[in-house]
């Protein structure tokens with residue numbers, strides 16, 4: 001039995017401001033593979049899809065920023081509103097909606113048997129986001145540690161399937177948390193890719209050389225903006241700028257809501273001079289990155305190609321992520337009609353993922369099940385081989 005859910009004010013505030021500025025392009029979410037699905041539950045079709053917030057700093061960017069600031073103000077719940085949201089009637093009606101949503105995006109644990117049936121005969125490739133997926137969201141980005149148990153689970157996963165971590169963070173920072181050399185790492189939202197430095201049965205010698213950085217020309221610009229933001233954000237208590245090498249994160253998790261608009265204005269004023277950079281919104285974080293056509297979805301495609309699986313019909317990529325930036329990868333899977341996107345969320349979210357998991361603990365459970373399934377599936381084969 002799944003736990004009852006209550007939407008938290010933070011999620012509501014961010015979701016509301018996203019709704020105001022997002023691209024209302026229609027999009028359908030469907031279970032993959034959509035036609036030959038072996039899954040018992042079909043995903044619903046969404047009326048609208050909130051594409052990733054993209055506030056280019058040039059041209060109309062200013063107007064869109066104001067919309068963002070306005071919606072931020074409008075959507076920031078006061079304490080009274082927050083208390084009302086947590087009232088019994090709010091919780092009950094939200095639970096009803098949430099249960100409907102979960103029917104459309106079933107728990108990957110509930111439909112586990114269907115997932116492995118759909119992957120039968122195919123090479124599973126695992127793509128894992130880091131923050132909010134492998135580690136819980138915490139106030140201090142430098143302390144978003146992965147647990148030892150999760151690390152061991154990911155290590156086991158990598159023994160059985162080619163595995164990549166795809167993160168908005170700096171590649172070396174993610175590596176310093178995860179410390180598994182047998183994985184692929186795609187940092188800076190996929191703009192900094194490196195293959196495993198430890199050989200596994202999935203990583204042939206040549207994959208060691210995998211290295212791809214499509215945005216190197218932006219490094220001086222990113223560095224300049226980092227310095228400017230570090231200086232200016234000193235004025236906003238609780239704000240924090242993180243240098244992710246090919247992108248920057250301006251955190252507002254610890255900023256008083258009353259100062260959000262000042263922070264947004266300040267970021268806008270810096271970015272005005274850099275039309276080649278764009279701004280997107282994550283979980284209480286503004287992400288600044290080059291406006292090149294490269295994202296986590298492209299990184300997924302690049303990694304499949306590096307594994308020699310780009311055009312294979314026999315590949316089953318599984319992408320697990322919690323962030324809006326992960327939607328790019330979910331969309332790629334949707335477009336390829338291949339594999340499975342799993343959104344990590346305990347609240348209703350518009351997504352192109354087919355399945356859901358509520359939190360990192362459930363991600364770990366799912367990964368463990370996958371390893372167990374793979375081990376037991378290869379047992380008879382191993383026994384046969386020993387007999388010969």
Ligand SMILES: O=P(O)(O)OC[C@H]1O[C@H](O[C@H]2O[C@H](CO)[C@@H](O)[C@H](O)[C@H]2O)[C@H](O)[C@@H](O)[C@@H]1O
Pocket residue numbers: 129130131132136137138139140141144166167168169170242244249251253282283284285287323325
């Ligand atoms: O792609 P991801 O691996 O999910 O990285 C996205 C951003 O994650 C981090 O920020 C988020 O997690 C922090 C720690 O829990 C939290 O304090 C923050 O509010 C979240 O937005 C990371 O610090 C960013 O650089 C990443 O871009």
